[in-house]
Amino acid sequence: MDSFIVTIDGPAGSGKSTIAKMIAKKYNFTYLDTGAMYRMIALYVIRHNIDLENKKEIEEMLKNVKLDIQGNTFYLNGEDVSEAIRTPEVSKIVSPVAAIKEVRVKLVDMQREISFGKRIILDGRDMGTTVFPKADVKIFLIASPEIRAKRRLKEYDEKGIAATYEEVLESIKERDYIDSTRKESPLVKAQDAHEIDSSKLNIDDVLKEISAYIDKKIGE
Ligand code: CDP
Ligand code: CDP
Numbered sequence: 001m002d003s004f005i006v007t008i009d010g011p012a013g014s015g016k017s018t019i020a021k022m023i024a025k026k027y028n029f030t031y032l033d034t035g036a037m038y039r040m041i042a043l044y045v046i047r048h049n050i051d052l053e054n055k056k057e058i059e060e061m062l063k064n065v066k067l068d069i070q071g072n073t074f075y076l077n078g079e080d081v082s083e084a085i086r087t088p089e090v091s092k093i094v095s096p097v098a099a100i101k102e103v104r105v106k107l108v109d110m111q112r113e114i115s116f117g118k119r120i121i122l123d124g125r126d127m128g129t130t131v132f133p134k135a136d137v138k139i140f141l142i143a144s145p146e147i148r149a150k151r152r153l154k155e156y157d158e159k160g161i162a163a164t165y166e167e168v169l170e171s172i173k174e175r176d177y178i179d180s181t182r183k184e185s186p187l188v189k190a191q192d193a194h195e196i197d198s199s200k201l202n203i204d205d206v207l208k209e210i211s212a213y214i215d216k217k218i219g220e
Pocket of ligand 1: 011012013014017034035036038039094095096098099123124125126127175179
């Protein structure tokens with residue numbers, strides 16, 4: 001079967017990974033959560049106290065990290081860190097880590113390698129702009145910061161992670177700012193991406209709209 005690439009970009013909490021998993025199941029695509037890859041590097045940075053200003057330390061770190069992704073399970077140097085990468089501490093540091101050029105070069109190479117020849121859906125920030133500028137389908141998913149903070153807070157509550165609405169909103173706004181203004185592959189809508197605002201849509205509505213768009217593209 002021919003390769004087919006669907007990209008979903010957008011800010012934190014807009015619903016990318018939820019929708020991407022549903023699309024993957026519906027169309028039998030592979031799913032790759034590229035944010036989780038940046039989160040694994042961020043976790044390593046925290047654990048090893050890496051100085052983000054020190055290029056030598058960054059290069060050394062990138063030689064030492066081995067990322068292994070098996071579906072929705074993420075291994076950092078052999079350890080399952082699927083839960084550990086979702087904490088507010090990791091969320092706080094991940095954007096500065098993801099702004100480092102050397103980090104992006106390594107992860108973008110991996111993302112292209114993993115996707116080669118596959119029917120795949122990837123979510124992130126720069127999938128439709130930098131990583132796969134010729135993707136078959138590009139979605140840009142947005143929602144207001146307040147709605148996104150409420151959604152993320154609900155997830156933290158369910159997992160028993162302590163956080164206030166104000167803290168989560170602040171963290172989301174800070175991440176939006178860093179991700180959108182960084183020099184390397186900032187979060188921007190690709191010109192040919194289909195934009196959906198999920199602020200007032202439930203997951204099923206978003207799924208329906210994206211499915212219809214994919215079906216149209218498959219038919220072209
Ligand atoms: O799930 P959430 O939207 O909170 O974030 P994520 O997708 O797990 O991504 C975490 C962070 O990784 C983002 O805030 C970006 O700084 C970075 N990221 C990136 O720079 N490029 C990507 N393709 C994916 C994530
Ligand atoms: O991957 P990203 O950070 O963009 O968002 P997510 O983790 O897929 O979604 C964040 C939360 O919002 C999840 O708990 C979703 O169930 C929820 N969500 C929602 O309530 N309504 C939507 N239309 C999309 C997501």
